[in-house]
Amino acid sequence: MPRLLKFNIFRYNPQDSESAPHTDEFVVEETDAMTLFIALNRIREEQDSSLQFDFCCRAGICGACGMVINGRPGLACHTRTSDLSTEITLMPLPVFKLVGDLSVDTGTWFRKMYDKTESWIHTKRVFKDNELEERMDNKVAEDIYELDRCIECGCCVAACGTARLRDDFMGAVALNRIARFMVDPRDKRSERNYYEIIGNDMGIFGCMGLLACEDVCPKHLPLQNQLGFLRRKMGIAAIKNLFRK
Numbered sequence: 049m050p051r052l053l054k055f056n057i058f059r060y061n062p063q064d065s066e067s068a069p070h071t072d073e074f075v076v077e078e079t080d081a082m083t084l085f086i087a088l089n090r091i092r093e094e095q096d097s098s099l100q101f102d103f104c105c106r107a108g109i110c111g112a113c114g115m116v117i118n119g120r121p122g123l124a125c126h127t128r129t130s131d132l133s134t135e136i137t138l139m140p141l142p143v144f145k146l147v148g149d150l151s152v153d154t155g156t157w158f159r160k161m162y163d164k165t166e167s168w169i170h171t172k173r174v175f176k177d178n179e180l181e182e183r184m185d186n187k188v189a190e191d192i193y194e195l196d197r198c199i200e201c202g203c204c205v206a207a208c209g210t211a212r213l214r215d216d217f218m219g220a221v222a223l224n225r226i227a228r229f230m231v232d233p234r235d236k237r238s239e240r241n242y243y244e245i246i247g248n249d250m251g252i253f254g255c256m257g258l259l260a261c262e263d264v265c266p267k268h269l270p271l272q273n274q275l276g277f278l279r280r281k282m283g284i285a286a287i288k289n290l291f292r293k
């Protein structure tokens with residue numbers, strides 16, 4: 049006998065002055081291997097075509113389907129209904145601007161984050177398209193790749209107490225991004241350059257270290273290790289700065 053799933057879904061359209069935040073209830077019959085992606089599409093196709101939510105890849109790659117699932121940020125396409133109780137509450141990710149219902153604008157937040165962290169390779173070397181590709185040590189390439197696996201879903205930001213209290217806090221995703229450039233030998237920024245970006249309350253010293261970010265990251269990025277690494281590095285840089293003054 050298939051289970052009947054009761055969904056309580058947040059509804060609000062900030063573009064519509066008549067709209068007020070509330071939840072709507074939908075009941076869906078569970079099918080084999082059902083994910084929240086499948087359930088939400090069934091609701092939209094069969095019960096309410098106005099329901100807003102985001103998806104692109106359905107495979108945990110694009111990062112578009114982040115939402116708060118029974119109180120915990122996660123990817124809807126990676127969440128099987130069989131892992132949840134029959135009552136499921138879906139809310140949009142906090143911190144990001146609400147587009148409508150479960151859809152949020154993560155793009156604007158991430159663009160600002162990339163600007164703040166100067167998220168590109170800083171080098172004076174001029175690119176020559178007729179040169180052979182430069183070799184990179186395998187271990188270094190793997191370390192960079194490991195940190196580059198972030199899909200920008202925003203779940204770690206939504207789970208972060210500091211990011212929810214302060215909109216200038218960069219969040220674990222930005223700090224992970226900085227750690228990625230620090231291990232990249234092509235980026236010629238000095239420790240002092242990095243300190244200017246993250247050696248403050250908006251960066252690593254604003255982090256409370258409770259690690260909700262690592263708990264919810266669907267790609268299992270080693271955020272705890274990176275936050276510890278940056279805290280040590282930037283702590284040493286702070287002491288060096290004291291002696292420079």
Ligand code: SF4
Pocket residue numbers: 204207208209210211219220254255256257258259260261262275
């Ligand atoms: S460990 Fe730091 S970045 Fe992660 S959730 Fe806590 S405050 Fe946010």
Ligand code: SF4
Pocket residue numbers: 197198199200201202203204205220221224264265266267268269
């Ligand atoms: S670090 Fe993890 S949780 Fe945060 S945006 Fe990247 S993939 Fe999502």
Ligand code: FES
Pocket residue numbers: 102103104105106107108109110111112113114123124125126
């Ligand atoms: S739809 Fe792309 S990560 Fe879920």
